[in-house]
Amino acid sequence: xxxxxxxxxxxxxxxxxxxxxxxxxxxxxxxxxxxxxxxxxxxxxxxxxxxxxxxxxxxxxxxxxxxxxxxxxxxxxxxxxxxxxxxxxxxxxxxxxxxxxxxxxxxxxxxxxxxxxxxxxxxxxxxxxxxxxxxxxxxxxxxxxxxxxxxxxxxxxxxxxxxxxxxxxxxxxxxxxxxxxxxxxxxxxxxxxxxxxxxxxxxxxxxxxxxxxxxxxxxxxxxxxxxxxxxxxxxxxxxxxxxxxxxxxxxxxxxxxxxxxxxxxxxxxxxxxxxxxxxxxxxxxxxxxxxxxxxxxxxxxxxxxxxxxxxxxxxxxxxxxxxxxxxxxxxxxxxxxxxxxxxxxxxxxxxxxxxxxxxxxxxxxxxxxxxxxxxxxxxxxxxxxxxxxxxxxxxxxxxxxxxxxxxxxxxxxxxxxxxxxxxxxxxxxxxxxxxxxxxxxxxxxxxxxxxxxxxxxxxxxxxxxxxxxxxxxxxxxxxxxxxxxxxxxxxxxxxxxxxxxxxxxxxxxxxxxxxxxxxxxxxxxxxxxxxxxxxxxxxxxxxxxxxxxxxxxxxxxxxxxxxxxxxxxxxxxxxxxxxxxxxxxxxxxxxxxxxxxxxxxxxxxxxxxxxxxxxxxxxxxxxxxxxxxxxxxxxxxxxxxxxxxxxxxxxxxxxxxxxxxxxxxxxxxxxxxxxxxxxxxxxxxxxxxxxxxxxxxxxxxxxxxxxxxxxxxxxxxxxxxxxxxxxxxxxxxxxxxxxxxxxxxxxxxxxxxxxxxxxxxxxxxxxxxxxxxxxxxxxxxxxxxxxxxxxxxxx
Amino acid sequence: xxxxxxxxxxxxxxxxxxxxxxxxxxxxxxxxxxxxxxxxxxxxxxxxxxxxxxxxxxxxxxxxxxxxxxxxxxxxxxxxxxxxxxxxxxxxxxxxxxxxxxxxxxxxxxxxxxxxxxxxxxxxxxxxxxxxxxxxxxxxx
Numbered sequence: 001x002x003x004x005x006x007x008x009x010x011x012x013x014x015x016x017x018x019x020x021x022x023x024x025x026x027x028x029x030x031x032x033x034x035x036x037x038x039x040x041x042x043x044x045x046x047x048x049x050x051x052x053x054x055x056x057x058x059x060x061x062x063x064x065x066x067x068x069x070x071x072x073x074x075x076x077x078x079x080x081x082x083x084x085x086x087x088x089x090x091x092x093x094x095x096x097x098x099x100x101x102x103x104x105x106x107x108x109x110x111x112x113x114x115x116x117x118x119x120x121x122x123x124x125x126x127x128x129x130x131x132x133x134x135x136x137x138x139x140x141x142x143x144x145x146x147x148x149x150x151x152x153x154x155x156x157x158x159x160x161x162x163x164x165x166x167x168x169x170x171x172x173x174x175x176x177x178x179x180x181x182x183x184x185x186x187x188x189x190x191x192x193x194x195x196x197x198x199x200x201x202x203x204x205x206x207x208x209x210x211x212x213x214x215x216x217x218x219x220x221x222x223x224x225x226x227x228x229x230x231x232x233x234x235x236x237x238x239x240x241x242x243x244x245x246x247x248x249x250x251x252x253x254x255x256x257x258x259x260x261x262x263x264x265x266x267x268x269x270x271x272x273x274x275x276x277x278x279x280x281x282x283x284x285x286x287x288x289x290x291x292x293x294x295x296x297x298x299x300x301x302x303x304x305x306x307x308x309x310x311x312x313x314x315x316x317x318x319x320x321x322x323x324x325x326x327x328x329x330x331x332x333x334x335x336x337x338x339x340x341x342x343x344x345x346x347x348x349x350x351x352x353x354x355x356x357x358x359x360x361x362x363x364x365x366x367x368x369x370x371x372x373x374x375x376x377x378x379x380x381x382x383x384x385x386x387x388x389x390x391x392x393x394x395x396x397x398x399x400x401x402x403x404x405x406x407x408x409x410x411x412x413x414x415x416x417x418x419x420x421x422x423x424x425x426x427x428x429x430x431x432x433x434x435x436x437x438x439x440x441x442x443x444x445x446x447x448x449x450x451x452x453x454x455x456x457x458x459x460x461x462x463x464x465x466x467x468x469x470x471x472x473x474x475x476x477x478x479x480x481x482x483x484x485x486x487x488x489x490x491x492x493x494x495x496x497x498x499x500x501x502x503x504x505x506x507x508x509x510x511x512x513x514x515x516x517x518x519x520x521x522x523x524x525x526x527x528x529x530x531x532x533x534x535x536x537x538x539x540x541x542x543x544x545x546x547x548x549x550x551x552x553x554x555x556x557x558x559x560x561x562x563x564x565x566x567x568x569x570x571x572x573x574x575x576x577x578x579x580x581x582x583x584x585x586x587x588x589x590x591x592x593x594x595x596x597x598x599x600x601x602x603x604x605x606x607x608x609x610x611x612x613x614x615x616x617x618x619x620x621x622x623x624x625x626x627x628x629x630x631x632x633x634x635x636x637x638x639x640x641x642x643x644x645x646x647x648x649x650x651x652x653x654x655x656x657x658x659x660x661x662x663x664x665x666x667x668x669x670x671x672x673x674x675x676x677x678x679x680x681x682x683x684x685x686x687x688x689x690x691x692x693x694x695x696x697x698x699x700x701x702x703x704x705x706x707x708x709x710x711x712x713x714x715x716x717x718x719x720x721x722x723x724x725x726x727x728x729x730x731x732x733x734x735x736x737x738x739x740x741x742x743x744x745x746x747x748x749x750x751x752x753x754x755x756x757x758x759x760x761x762x763x764x765x766x767x768x769x770x771x772x773x774x775x776x777x778x779x780x781x782x783x784x785x786x787x788x789x790x791x792x793x794x795x
Numbered sequence: 796x797x798x799x800x801x802x803x804x805x806x807x808x809x810x811x812x813x814x815x816x817x818x819x820x821x822x823x824x825x826x827x828x829x830x831x832x833x834x835x836x837x838x839x840x841x842x843x844x845x846x847x848x849x850x851x852x853x854x855x856x857x858x859x860x861x862x863x864x865x866x867x868x869x870x871x872x873x874x875x876x877x878x879x880x881x882x883x884x885x886x887x888x889x890x891x892x893x894x895x896x897x898x899x900x901x902x903x904x905x906x907x908x909x910x911x912x913x914x915x916x917x918x919x920x921x922x923x924x925x926x927x928x929x930x931x932x933x934x935x936x
Contacts, residue, residue: 306911313912321920324912328923336909361922788837791890 012358014070019356021069035069042076052076279364281348289344303337309346316350322359326350329363341368797896798864799823799880800928802904802919805873807831811919813928814880827878830866834876837868869897875904896931903927 021034039049056071078084281289290300296312297304304312306327313323330346331338338346345367353359799814801824814823869877877900881893907913907921 306909310911320912324910324920325922327910327912328906328921331909334906334909336911361926 280366803876834868
């Protein structure tokens with residue numbers, strides 16, 4: 001089709017007429033019958049009409065598509081203006097008045113004609129919009145019930161066709177009500193201008209606020225012809241209601257308008273009274289909407305989920321794009337669900353759209369959800385922000401409806417809140433930075449773990465700590481490790497936990513699987529630590545904090561008591577050997593009953609212990625006996641009660657903790673030297689081997705204590721079991737030699753122990769490797785993050 | 796101010812691309828396309844690290860004769876990328892501004908996604924989104 005440029009007024013007018021003719025609401029094709037009627041109403045000779053039809057291409061196509069219809073209308077205007085009918089004339093003729101259709105039967109059209117004719121000069125934007133209403137008033141027909149814009153004058157709106165309104169109603173409506181209701185939107189029909197409530201209302205808003213901008217435009221566009229209409233309008237007082245569109249004009253005066261202004265004054269007043277009329281929802285409409293809402297969501301205070309709303313509104317057969325826009329407008333808080341108010345607004349918009357009204361760019365104020373409610377609620381601040389964001393994609397709203405009562409307050413806030421909105425997100429991003437910060441700390445752990453109990457992440461830090469300690473202990477069997485042990489235990493629970501965890505992890509097959517135990521460890525560790533701390537408060541130095549005070553344990557469920565002893569012994573020995581010793585010593589001591597199972601672990605423990613004690617594994621068989629006793633003696637001497645030792649042994653669970661604490665305590669106990677270690681080591685394997693009662697008597701009381709502790713710390717069963725096993729083994733070992741006292745057995749025991757030690761060490765090694773890998777990975781990830789944080793300046 | 800804004804889906808097809816109509820738009824489109832490679836490179840580099848909300852600024856990716864064009868990228872957790880070509884001849888250091896612009900983009904994008912009538916993967920035709928982008932675009936006189 002030839003390019004057709006229409007002014008806004010024309011656009012609206014034509015659209016309106018098209019909708020009128022589009023009785024099947026196809027939005028695409030105007031019913032031929034209607035079109036012909038319309039053309040006849042144009043009072044043009046038939047041949048002209050035929051010519052027009054040919055020119056617009058309808059005869060070719062056989063129907064009136066929208067473009068054809070528009071072209072036809074334009075040609076009608078051309079013809080009515082007396083210009084020759086040419087294809088080019090549709091675009092070349094300037095200031096073409098709107099086509100006039102005089103149809104006796106069709107009030108509407110006449111109305112339209114009248115209103116739009118008044119518009120003729122209004123080629124401006126909405127300015128064209130405004131005049132029509134008055135024009136309408138002038139329409140001879142009494143049909144001037146154009147109250148179009150004014151829903152209040154319902155009586156008038158009986159136009160048969162209520163232009164676009166009627167038949168094509170959304171599915172769930174009763175035509176009647178619809179017509180009535182549609183009047184509101186249809187009010188716009190006669191006032192096509194309403195099609196753009198946004199721009200339309202802005203002038204109103206401005207007007208109301210006293211700005212004469214709209215008026216200026218309006219007045220500018222109210223040249224003589226309109227005046228006539230206005231005058232005539234004035235003549236028709238009853239129809240004065242039509243002058244809804246003169247909101248601003250009231251204040252503004254142009255001489256031309258004097259008369260009109262008189263009438264418009266009424267209009268304006270009325271306008272101000274019903275500010276958002278075109279989009280206002282009448283009670284009937286509202287009731288209808290509410291009923292519809294109930295069908296979907298019985299609870300009026302509830303939400304309609306997006307999917308349900310989508311189905312519902314899809315039934316209205318509007319294009320998805322328009323429905324999407326309606327949703328954007330109506331979902332005020334952008335939550336993907338519709339409250340009752342939002343639903344009514346959406347429904348109203350759908351109705352309007354179906355009646356031919358163009359969708360506004362911004363949600364009309366009358367359709368805004370009751371912000372008052374929001375204001376009442378606590379999130380006043382939020383709501384405005386949300387409103388600002390959803391309702392004002394741009395910043396226009398505030399300027400548009402300053403006069404809106406309820407929204408006035410919100411509008412100015414919107415912008416601010418939109419900024420706040422952003423700040424919120426900024427905060428969130430800052431929180432992200434926080435997390436990143438945390439991750440940054442992690443790498444520091446391995447480096448500084450020596451002294452800093454960096455309690456950031458239990459698990460990873462533990463791992464780090466463990467690695468650290470293991471490395472250290474493995475590297476040098478000197479004090480550095482002990483400080484490690486000491487300090488963590490001294491300084492914080494976490495550190496102790498870390499160390500203990502390390503122990504635990506070291507003991508567990510896969511260092512990380514025992515995260516549970518880790519978590520449990522802290523508790524125990526905490527307990528131990530606290531105990532230790534209480535003791536150690538005074539000895540921050542290498543001297544490990546006093547081992548946890550003996551905990552009376554009613555029963556010794558585990559031979560772990562033995563383990564404790566061994567653990568302590570081992571730890572003491574480890575202290576000498578280094579921190580690394582501790583981890584292996586920590587492994588959960590399996591209960592005596594579990595001796596067979598955890599044997600593997602025990603060896604680990606034992607080995608761990610033993611390795612450190614590696615000084616003289618051979619001595620184990622002999623020393624265990626000695627060690628046990630000496631252990632006890634030493635413990636007793638060094639604050640580390642036998643109980644503690646026993647506890648250490650008994651607390652397989654606590655091993656990790658205890659290891660830490662033990663290490664601490666063991667540090668003190670270190671005085672007993674390797675003997676104890678050996679003893680414990682021996683005892684552990686002995687326990688492992690025997691894993692039962694042959695444990696020396698001393699372990700038993702320890703066991704009891706351990707048991708109580710164990711009860712307290714059930715989680716670390718794994719570790720405790722392991723350590724218990726080890727402890728048991730170790731404990732049993734000394735007993736063996738004692739009981740047997742034969743070289744053979746001693747040798748066998750020592751061999752066993754050595755093997756266990758080997759296994760333990762091997763496991764340790766693998767665990768350490770894993771830890772190393774993890775740490776490296778972390779390091780890499782951190783480096784990557786660091787790079788990301790650093791702005792790139794390459795390329 | 797931005798001269799071109801593009802929203803790229805996870806599969807690297809554009810969901811929305813809009814630029815100032817004055818300049819040769821193809822150039823902007825090309826810049827967006829090349830920056831996609833950089834974006835992907837950064838995404839893969841992250842690996843296990845958290846998906847950074849704020850993607851690194853690509854910096855001076857494509858200096859042109861007229862004015863320096865910088866393209867900035869932004870990746871969401873769902874691998875939806877926002878690429879913005881900015882005319883940096885006016886103000887040089889506007890890191891925060893760029894971030895705020897991306898945040899606005901992201902918020903508008905989530906609003907679009909919340910619309911039940913919007914099918915993920917469709918072109919973005921939201922008017923609200925358009926107006927927001929318009930507000931960010933350079934006002935070329």
